[in-house]
Amino acid sequence: MRTRLLVIVCTVWLQTLPCALAAERSVSVTIYADDLALIQDRRDVELKGGRQRLEFQDVSAQIRPETVSLTAADISIVEQNFDFDLLTPAKLMEKAVGQEVTIVRVNPATGAETREQAQVLATNGGVVLKIGQHIEVLRDDGLPVRVIFDKVPDNLRARPTLSVTVVGGHAGSRQATLSYLTPGLGWKADYVALYNEGDGKIDVQGWVTLSNSSGVNYDNAQTLLVAGSPALADAGTNRNNIYRAQPRATLQQAGTESGSHERLGDYYLYPLAERTTIANLQTKQVSFLDVHGVPAEHGYEYRNQWLGTAETPQSAKSIYSFSTSAHAGLGDQLPAGILRFYLRDKRGDPQFIGESRIDHTPMGSTLSLATGDAFDVKVRAVVEKRTRLSTFDWQSDMRYELTNALPRPVTVKLLQEGLWGDSRIKAESQKSTRRSAETAEWAVTVPANGKAGLTASFETRF
Numbered sequence: 001m002r003t004r005l006l007v008i009v010c011t012v013w014l015q016t017l018p019c020a021l022a023a024e025r026s027v028s029v030t031i032y033a034d035d036l037a038l039i040q041d042r043r044d045v046e047l048k049g050g051r052q053r054l055e056f057q058d059v060s061a062q063i064r065p066e067t068v069s070l071t072a073a074d075i076s077i078v079e080q081n082f083d084f085d086l087l088t089p090a091k092l093m094e095k096a097v098g099q100e101v102t103i104v105r106v107n108p109a110t111g112a113e114t115r116e117q118a119q120v121l122a123t124n125g126g127v128v129l130k131i132g133q134h135i136e137v138l139r140d141d142g143l144p145v146r147v148i149f150d151k152v153p154d155n156l157r158a159r160p161t162l163s164v165t166v167v168g169g170h171a172g173s174r175q176a177t178l179s180y181l182t183p184g185l186g187w188k189a190d191y192v193a194l195y196n197e198g199d200g201k202i203d204v205q206g207w208v209t210l211s212n213s214s215g216v217n218y219d220n221a222q223t224l225l226v227a228g229s230p231a232l233a234d235a236g237t238n239r240n241n242i243y244r245a246q247p248r249a250t251l252q253q254a255g256t257e258s259g260s261h262e263r264l265g266d267y268y269l270y271p272l273a274e275r276t277t278i279a280n281l282q283t284k285q286v287s288f289l290d291v292h293g294v295p296a297e298h299g300y301e302y303r304n305q306w307l308g309t310a311e312t313p314q315s316a317k318s319i320y321s322f323s324t325s326a327h328a329g330l331g332d333q334l335p336a337g338i339l340r341f342y343l344r345d346k347r348g349d350p351q352f353i354g355e356s357r358i359d360h361t362p363m364g365s366t367l368s369l370a371t372g373d374a375f376d377v378k379v380r381a382v383v384e385k386r387t388r389l390s391t392f393d394w395q396s397d398m399r400y401e402l403t404n405a406l407p408r409p410v411t412v413k414l415l416q417e418g419l420w421g422d423s424r425i426k427a428e429s430q431k432s433t434r435r436s437a438e439t440a441e442w443a444v445t446v447p448a449n450g451k452a453g454l455t456a457s458f459e460t461r462f
Contacts, residue, residue: 430442
């Protein structure tokens with residue numbers, strides 16, 4: 001025997017809410033990039049004077065109750081409760097255990113209705129009823145049956161509801177502001193870059209992508225976006241990730257120019273120009289950056305992480321570099337997000353060539369973004385000889401072989417990493433620069449359809 005609750009049609013006689021709130025309402029939403037939002041909900045409320053309970057419907061289903069603040073003239077808060085047990089046929093049955101309900105059956109042949117009083121005994125995997133002196137299980141047998149409940153349980157709501165018990169000094173209407181933090185609302189920045197190989201220029205468009213999974217709509221909301229990452233007390237560090245390889249850094253040089261956007265402490269604010277409705281389970285995009293003809297460079301980069309031999313040639317990374325400076329750059333600071341690159345093919349159609357994640361970037365910075373592995377530019381690192389100099393000191397003679405199958409010359413930034421401690425370069429066929437104490441860099445030009453080589457000797461500990 002199969003038992004189902006969902007076949008029951010529930011009819012409910014609704015009761016009046018403890019205190020109806022006036023229709024006047026204004027919502028402001030401040031959205032942070034890490035799945036967090038501050039809601040400021042302004043409503044007109046009617047106070048009776050003395051002690052009473054106010055109910056705020058249409059609050060976030062994920063509200064953090066400990067962050068709730070209610071302000072209004074001449075009131076004080078006694079207690080507050082968040083009721084998130086939502087009204088469904090299954091929940092009505094669960095709350096009715098031990099109570100009496102009315103069972104209405106319809107004769108399929110005549111259409112006649114019969115009504116019986118029943119006590120709900122259990123809802124564990126099905127509905128068990130006591131009708132008179134016998135026990136009955138509601139089942140999916142195709143016969144029309146419905147259940148009538150006398151009322152909605154006090155803690156069951158059609159929508160998420162915050163109830164606040166207050167003491168008011170005098171009766172009358174006044175504006176109240178309900179503020180709270182909630183997850184389920186977030187935003188991210190997405191960028192589209194179109195690179196013109198002919199003139200070495202890039203067009204960049206930035207989009208704000210809003211998402212709402214908080215369980216409620218925010219109608220005609222004044223919306224403010226915060227670029228930054230406020231600290232949260234319960235946001236712990238995953239120590240298991242400390243020793244994992246870190247992604248390639250995209251910010252090559254941090255800028256020192258001031259942007260024109262409004263600041264809040266150490267964050268930037270991006271207000272939407274017009275009020276907007278952020279519907280539940282909706283994604284919305286708004287443009288915030290559109291810049292054309294910014295100078296950009298296309299090059300290649302290869303990183304050798306340790307003084308070892310590569311069994312086969314490895315692809316260099318395809319790199320695009322540009323500035324966010326007000327002079328010959330994007331002229332703006334960039335919230336963290338993903339930048340997607342496109343190139344036009346011979347037919348003039350833009351084609352996707354890769355993407356790269358960027359961090360919060362000040363104006364005046366230099367970005368160097370990798371879009372993927374180069375097809376035609378390869379590098380192979382080879383240990384030609386390794387010599388023990390003393391108990392702990394070694395000399396490694398390295399050779400780097402670079403090949404280029406493109407019909408034009410290219411420059412490859414060759415980086416040798418892992419030069420820790422007292423490591424030093426004893427000899428090199430081309431002068432290097434030290435990007436850091438642990439990394440040496442060479443700019444190697446490889447001719448069209450040709451090869452280039454580089455040699456270097458390193459003295460290292462161990």
